[in-house]
Amino acid sequence: MHPSVLRARIRNGTHTTHTSGVSQDYVQANLVVLPKEYAFDFLLFTMRNPKSCPIIEVLEDGRFESNYAKGSDIRTDIPLYHVYENGRLTDKKQRIDDCWKKDFVSFLIGCSFTFESQLIKGGIPLRHIEENKNVAMYKTSIPTEKAGVFEGPTVVSMRPVPDSLVQKAADITSLFPEMHGSPLHIGDPREIGIGDVTKPDFGDFVGIKEGETPMFWACGVTPQAAALQAGIPYMITHSPGHMFVTDWKNEEYLKSN
Template sequence: MKPYELRELIRNEEFVKSTTGACNDFAQANLVILPKEYAFDFLLYTQRNHKACPVIDVLEAGQIESRLAKGSDIRTDIPLYYIYEDGQFVEEMTDITRIWQDDFVSFLLGCSFTFESALIKEGIPLRHIDENKNVAMYRTNIATEPAGQFSGPLVVSMRPVKNNQVERAKAITSRFPNMHGAPVHVGDPAVIGIEDISSPDYGEFVEVKEDETPVFWACGVTPQAAAVNTKIPRIITHAPGHMFVTDKKNEDFQ
């Protein structure tokens, strides 16, 4: 399926699920939408926390089409949106057209689904894709660098990797600095504040077998953890795992 075909299905609410494994050769993106008044502070937050929040496109106030996806509409082309108001999660929506504001600025952030494609192509299997699950994501005890109203913990995604493939996985993902790059932690989850790896804060858990090591990458859900610390009237994000699919090839971001 071509990205524009998938976006059309999403727009028509015929595809309302995680985009994990969809359009594998094409880059996907995390989303944060907020009023222009707060856009500079958020941009500063992304620059100070580039590994978790690598910006790949910014749609100016009121703009709905991304330069990365011809004919796209940021209000309808993500399977599921999360709505935060005054620091509280209030609802999820499949279409945000009715709450759209002309002063909304949209940020698209790099997504680890890009390096997942590279891992698979180079012989490193990913169990959550094999099991048709959303990747497991966790809040950590690692604080992000604050900016304005934005602060909070680093969120990470976890993938079990064969012990003898960990170094290759690190090298492969390091080629994609704008898609979270190399892991931020390898091994014992307790070191980064994850008490129970079987209970992710977002997504779905997959088993870590005896011959495997849990490997953790910075995650684009980090801004959602920051959103609950703000008093901004409204912030809109993608639901974890429900991404914006671009027309850009994964290789474009190496």
């Protein structure tokens, strides 16, 4: 499905679920929307934590069309949004144009869903896609570097990979530095503060079979954890796993790097 068709389906309410495995050859992005007064602190936070928060695009206050998706509207083209007030998740919405303000600054952040198509092409199975589930995501004991009011734990996504393909998966994802790049951790989840890997903080657990190794990549849900800890008055993000899909092809991205 071409991303423009997918975005139209999202906008009219036809597609309401996660975007993992959808429009696989195109770059997907996380979204963070903030009042302008917090935008500099957040930009500094992303610069200090580039593994978790690799910036693809910043839309100036009031703008809602991405340069990477002609005719798009970030207020309506994501299947599900989270609204945070004073550090609490207060609402989940299918569109945010009804609460949009002219001083909102929007950040599009690289997403690991982007490199999933390359993993599949490399012969690496991804069970969450095979089972049509959201990827499993966890808060870790790895702290982010503070910037202004923003700080909190690093969030990671996990994919079980056959032992013989672990190095290949690491090599493929390292080609996507703006989509979180190489794994942040490989192996025992307890080493990064995940006490029970069967109970993700976000998304769905799909099991780790004998002969498989859990691989963990930094995740763009990290800003949501920072928002909860900072308790800022207002923030809108994508719901974990529900991304903004651009018209930027993975092949074009790879050629530009």
